Amino acid sequence: MVEGPPLPPPAIEQPAPHQVSYGAVTGRAARGTRFVAVLANGRVLVSKPLRGRRFSLSVTLPLGELSLRVLTVSGNGRRSSRTVREVYGLPAAARPRVVRSRQDAVLARRLRTLVKSYNGTAGFYVQSLTGGGGAGWNAKAHFPAASTLKLAIAAAVLARHSGIPPPGSYVGSLLREMITVSDDAAANALEVWLAGSTYAGSQRVNALMRSIGLIDSLMYGGYEVRSLSGPIPVEVDEQPDFGVGKYTTARDMASLWRVLWLASGARGPLRDAQPGLTPADARHLLWLAAHVRDQPKLDRVAGERRGVDVLHKAGWISQARHDTGLVFWRGGVFVAGVMTFRSSGVGLSSDVLAGRVAARSLEHFRR
Secondary structure, three states: OOOOOOOOOOEEEEOOOOEEEOOEEEEEOOOOEEEEEEEEOOEEEEEEEOOOOEEEEEOOOOOEEEEEEEEEEEOOOOEEEEEEEEEEEOOHHHOOOOOOOEEOHHHHHHHHHHHHOOOOEEEEEEEEOOOOEEEEEOOOOOEEOHHHHHHHHHHHHHHHOOOOOOOOOHHHHHHHHHHHOOOHHHHHHHHHHHHOOHHHHHHHHHHHHHHOOOOOOEOOOOOOOOOOOOOOOOOOOOOOOOOOOOEEOHHHHHHHHHHHHHHOOOOOOHHHHOOOOOHHHHHHHHHHHOOOOOOOOOOHHHHHOOOEEEEEEEEEOOOEEEEEEEEEEOOEEEEEEEEEEOOOOOOHHHHHHHHHHHHHHHHHHHO
């Protein structure tokens, strides 16, 4: 028979709502707790005796959106629990770490053949963030940035905002609209929030990118609203002729994703260059990216293969169509940026190309 008052529920530090998680579960249990268990979507992931009151567990989470419950039990059988909802599970093997970049000659041959067959100008940059090997072609050529730089706007906003913006708040709502449905008006409003105007806000975004070494990207004002044996190569092989305006490169966008991924684990250059952007902020931005609603591009690979997930941000205008992001599978994660331009106009062939680059890269890295 269980005696005594109910056991107070545990305090959970990680994971937190509206953030990604690589499986770290930490917190503090009530006095008298002798046993702790972790469940995801009702399934027990781990159960262990607890010495003291603090717990720090590493679990293998299911990929995707989940509810995580921490259950605690006292010595005389009293129980309590606390649930964290809207957590996005990612593989433990993809936990942020720093690896050395190097060119993978085999992958380079396969991807260059694929991308050179595109009827227009294209560029790509791909790197395994768990192994370091990767490939690039035309990776430093400037392309019209379109909406890809909304990822940088989000990073600048989170670096300035004190804590993660609450759901439904002015900034929180704008961030969700800008990232998940790529709303241009929301992007402009966030630039104004940053510095009083879209022009001044874009300068804040540029300053953030320069602080982490991204020198081949430019955020220029707002959006028009309508109704590696050696280093991975980053040369310019074909330069699209698109005049002036926002621009970026496959390498810069892949690098931005990489530093945000590192920041989600308190690593990488953002930690020193942008101390206002915390690991929790980075995990929240990745959570937003996990909910992007878009025509399949890089994420075609997730629809074709089980156990694969893609966090991405695309960009498109009539002459350019891009996708950049992180591709996760049980064995790790790679970053990819694929950019296309055609003066006569682009279409679904650009999306198909991004999906094929992701699929061949995944096949290679899984080996």
